[in-house]
Amino acid sequence: xxxxxxxxxxxxxxxxxxxxxxxxxxxxxxxxxxxxxxxxxxxxxxxxxxxxxxxxxxxxxxxxxxxxxxxxxxxxxxxxxxxxxxxxxxxxxxxxxxxxxxxxxxxxxxx
Amino acid sequence: xxxxxxxxxxxxxxxxxxxxxxxxxxxxxxxxxxxxxxxxxxxxxxxxxxxxxxxxxxxxxxxxxxxxxxxxxxxxxxxxxxxxxxxxxxxxxxxxxxxxxxxxxxxxxxxx
Numbered sequence: 001x002x003x004x005x006x007x008x009x010x011x012x013x014x015x016x017x018x019x020x021x022x023x024x025x026x027x028x029x030x031x032x033x034x035x036x037x038x039x040x041x042x043x044x045x046x047x048x049x050x051x052x053x054x055x056x057x058x059x060x061x062x063x064x065x066x067x068x069x070x071x072x073x074x075x076x077x078x079x080x081x082x083x084x085x086x087x088x089x090x091x092x093x094x095x096x097x098x099x100x101x102x103x104x105x106x107x108x109x110x111x
Numbered sequence: 112x113x114x115x116x117x118x119x120x121x122x123x124x125x126x127x128x129x130x131x132x133x134x135x136x137x138x139x140x141x142x143x144x145x146x147x148x149x150x151x152x153x154x155x156x157x158x159x160x161x162x163x164x165x166x167x168x169x170x171x172x173x174x175x176x177x178x179x180x181x182x183x184x185x186x187x188x189x190x191x192x193x194x195x196x197x198x199x200x201x202x203x204x205x206x207x208x209x210x211x212x213x214x215x216x217x218x219x220x221x222x223x
Contacts, residue, residue: 008151031209032209034211041219089154091154093209097161097205
């Protein structure tokens with residue numbers, strides 16, 4: 001039948017506050033993880049990545065944390081800005097050439 | 112400018128027709144991918160290719176076909192066998208394992 005659109009989980013954040021977006025991944029053998037940002041009608045943009053031999057990696061205003069014990073990934077955005085409003089996806093590399101994406105989280109930044 | 116180009120941006124297809132979506136990259140990447148995105152959902156993998164003249168089915172390959180005759184090109188054909196083709200289609204490429212995939216701007220396909 002026809003696909004039914006699902007409501008994405010939404011994180012509402014006040015401008016200037018920190019955001020934390022969570023993701024549970026499925027495959028304990030996955031060894032590489034990526035966070036993407038997608039604005040409406042556009043392709044996903046790379047934010048930050050992390051390999052399984054690390055548990056934390058920092059970029060500009062973003063930090064990714066990896067907890068392999070519970071198969072959990074998080075993305076922290078410091079001092080959230082209006083331009084950060086978008087859908088955020090985590091992706092895991094389940095095999096070479098095969099990235100599997102999570103369902104996504106809608107981030108809404110309020111003034 | 113290096114990047115991934117998808118064309119067309121919008122595409123309308125009559126029921127029962129095949130249609131081909133174009134994806135070209137000038138990044139010299141070995142791997143290329145096709146994903147489908149439905150409203151409010153994540154990306155689902157249709158096909159991927161690690162090298163020229165080779166490709167593998169992803170999670171939702173039924174009703175789709177691809178070719179990889181050149182490193183820079185990975186066209187996707189949506190056949191009449193695909194029951195629900197209306198969606199946003201995204202092409203991506205990556206240079207090697209454990210590196211990020213870069214995405215094109217997508218093609219929105221609508222069946223009329």
